[in-house]
Amino acid sequence: MKLLEERIKRDGRVLSGDVLKVDSFINHQMDVPFLSLCADEFHRLYADEKITKILTVEASGIGIACLTAEKFGCPVLFAKKSRTSNLSSDVYSAPVMSYTHGVLNNVLVSKKYLSSEDNVLIIDDFLATGSALLGLLSLCNQAGANVVGCGILVEKAYQSGGETVRKICRVESLAMVSAMTDDTITFQ
Amino acid sequence: MKLLEERIKRDGRVLSGDVLKVDSFINHQMDVPFLSLCADEFHRLYADEKITKILTVEASGIGIACLTAEKFGCPVLFAKKSRTSNLSSDVYSAPVMSYTHGVLNNVLVSKKYLSSEDNVLIIDDFLATGSALLGLLSLCNQAGANVVGCGILVEKAYQSGGETVRKICRVESLAMVSAMTDDTITFQ
Numbered sequence: 001m002k003l004l005e006e007r008i009k010r011d012g013r014v015l016s017g018d019v020l021k022v023d024s025f026i027n028h029q030m031d032v033p034f035l036s037l038c039a040d041e042f043h044r045l046y047a048d049e050k051i052t053k054i055l056t057v058e059a060s061g062i063g064i065a066c067l068t069a070e071k072f073g074c075p076v077l078f079a080k081k082s083r084t085s086n087l088s089s090d091v092y093s094a095p096v097m098s099y100t101h102g103v104l105n106n107v108l109v110s111k112k113y114l115s116s117e118d119n120v121l122i123i124d125d126f127l128a129t130g131s132a133l134l135g136l137l138s139l140c141n142q143a144g145a146n147v148v149g150c151g152i153l154v155e156k157a158y159q160s161g162g163e164t165v166r167k168i169c170r171v172e173s174l175a176m177v178s179a180m181t182d183d184t185i186t187f188q
Numbered sequence: 189m190k191l192l193e194e195r196i197k198r199d200g201r202v203l204s205g206d207v208l209k210v211d212s213f214i215n216h217q218m219d220v221p222f223l224s225l226c227a228d229e230f231h232r233l234y235a236d237e238k239i240t241k242i243l244t245v246e247a248s249g250i251g252i253a254c255l256t257a258e259k260f261g262c263p264v265l266f267a268k269k270s271r272t273s274n275l276s277s278d279v280y281s282a283p284v285m286s287y288t289h290g291v292l293n294n295v296l297v298s299k300k301y302l303s304s305e306d307n308v309l310i311i312d313d314f315l316a317t318g319s320a321l322l323g324l325l326s327l328c329n330q331a332g333a334n335v336v337g338c339g340i341l342v343e344k345a346y347q348s349g350g351e352t353v354r355k356i357c358r359v360e361s362l363a364m365v366s367a368m369t370d371d372t373i374t375f376q
Contacts, residue, residue, distance in 0.1 A: 029301040030264040032257035058247035063254040063264065069220035070258070076218040076251065113217040 001041050001174040004153065005187045007034065014180045018156075019100070026125055026153060027060035036067050038174055042123065042151040043071035045172045049148045052119045053077055055136055057096070057107050064153060065123040072121070077114060079107040079139060094138035097131045107135045109143075116144035127152040127173060130161025137168060157188050189229050189362040192341065193375045195222065202368045206344075207288075214313055214341060215248035224255050226362055230311065230339040231259035233360045237336045240307045241265055243324055245284070245295050252341060253311040260309070265302060267295040267324060282326035285319045295323045297331075304332035315340040315361060318349025325356055345376050 013021040025031040051072045056065035057079040069076045081096075083105055093108040114120075122136050133150055140147050149170030155162050157176040165171050176188040201209040213219035239260045244253035245267040257264045269284075271293055281296040302308075310324050321338055328335050337358030343350050345364040353359050364376040 023298065024301070025263075028266065028268070028298060030254065030257075030266070032254050032264055033261050035254075036258055059250060059266070059268075062247060062250040063266075066218065066220055066223075066251040066254050067258065069218075070224055070255065073221050075213075076220055078216065078218070078247070078251075080216070080247075110211065110216060113212070 001038065003034075004038060004175045008154065008175055008177075009185055012185060014182055014185065018180070020154065020156070020177065020180060020185070022154065026064075030063050032063070032067070035064055038153060039064065039067040039071050041174055042068045042121075042172070045151065046072075046121055046148060049121070050119055051121045051148060052117065053114070053145075054121050054123050055079065055109075055114070055140065056123045057081065057132055057136060061124045064125060068121075068123050068151065077109055079109050079136060081105040081107055092139045092142040094135040094142075096135035097129070099129060099131070107132070107139065109139050111143070114139065114143040114145050116146075118143070118145040120145050120147050122147060122150040123152075124150070125153045127155040127161050127165070127171070128159045130159075130164045133161065133165050133171075137165070189226065191222075192226060192363045196342065196363055196365075197373055200373060202370055202373065206368070208342065208344070208365065208368060208373070210342065214252075218251050220251070220255070223252055226341060227252065227255040227259050229362055230256045230309075230360070233339065234260075234309055234336060237309070238307055239309045239336060240305065241302070241333075242309050242311050243267065243297075243302070243328065244311045245269065245320055245324060249312045252313060256309075256311050256339065265297055267297050267327060269293040269295055280327045280330040282323040282330075284323035285317070287317060287319070295320070295327065297327050299331070302327065302331040302333050304334075306331070306333040308333050308335050310335060310338040311340075312338070313341045315343040315349050315353070315359070316347045318347075318352045321349065321353050321359075325353070 091108040093106045152173040155173035178188045179186040242257045253264045279296040281294045340361040343361035366376045367374040
């Protein structure tokens with residue numbers, strides 16, 4: 001999506017440790033009118049699918065998931081992060097490594113809200129190692145839910161997550177970063 | 189808002205410890221088409237104000253904040269929760285007590301994204317003790333931003349938060365719970 005690539009070039013900043021900072025419009029301050037256009041694009045890409053639920057993970061996925069759900073007219077389910085290991089029996093859970101924060105979280109959803117009746121679109125802001133998506137896919141697998149695909153704003157295409165997740169399901173990323181240096185961001 | 193009261197009566201559950209569970213449509217699974225109607229109501233209530241930014245706090249405020257921002261055509265800024273006390277100098281921060289989790293968090297926003305130019309609408313899902321709203325109001329105060337008011341989905345009107353915050357700014361709550369027992373929820 002040309003519009004998103006141009007916006008990342010203009011407002012994204014590359015920090016040390018391979019960090020692409022987009023907190024001026026995606027994951028701290030959110031440019032909602034702009035993100036609504038990204039949601040339109042997810043809707044166009046998955047228009048032929050009968051989506052019953054959009055699944056994401058707190059916190060920064062929730063906004064784009066809700067804007068996308070509005071286009072599909074379906075609910076959102078956001079997985080919660082928990083660092084406690086004693087989980088109740090009424091949740092599905094999966095481990096997710098956060099590389100930004102260097103911690104292992106469990107992501108969990110209530111069993112009540114995900115089932116074999118569901119046709120799920122997974123939405124998230126970033127795809128790099130794929131750990132978050134694999135966790136969400138595991139939740140769907142445990143619930144017997146069908147996953148239609150994933151919609152991602154920014155994929156770091158030089159990391160392995162995209163290749164791994166594409167072996168399991170369709171992945172549509174609106175911007176694919178192929179390389180970053182201190183002052184240039186290159187797209188595929 | 190009659191529609192929200194009816195939905196809470198139908199789908200809300202009262203748990204021990206004065207907990208109103210609405211995780212089937214507000215803060216775990218989110219009924220986005222329904223919440224979009226709530227966002228329309230916030231837009232109607234604050235239609236005369238020139239809102240430059242909607243402020244909320246992660247995680248469960250983000251969805252309703254984004255849906256509301258879409259109506260106003262403005263950005264969202266979500267405050268992040270941090271349990272670390274060593275904060276960098278480029279953020280505003282304020283302490284917030286989470287009664288649900290029994291911990292004291294700092295909420296923080298980058299100084300870059302909140303300023304004296306801003307006319308802020310604060311959006312959140314719940315108002316009970318008012319601790320979260322007072323934290324967000326403190327962030328605005330530190331930034332010199334003007335607060336137009338607050339838009340809340342569910343207020344526990346028998347707790348003191350609403351009275352405290354109304355001394356500082358306008359508060360519009362779409363459902364005001366005046367009492368809860370195991371099997372009845374009463375509205376003002």
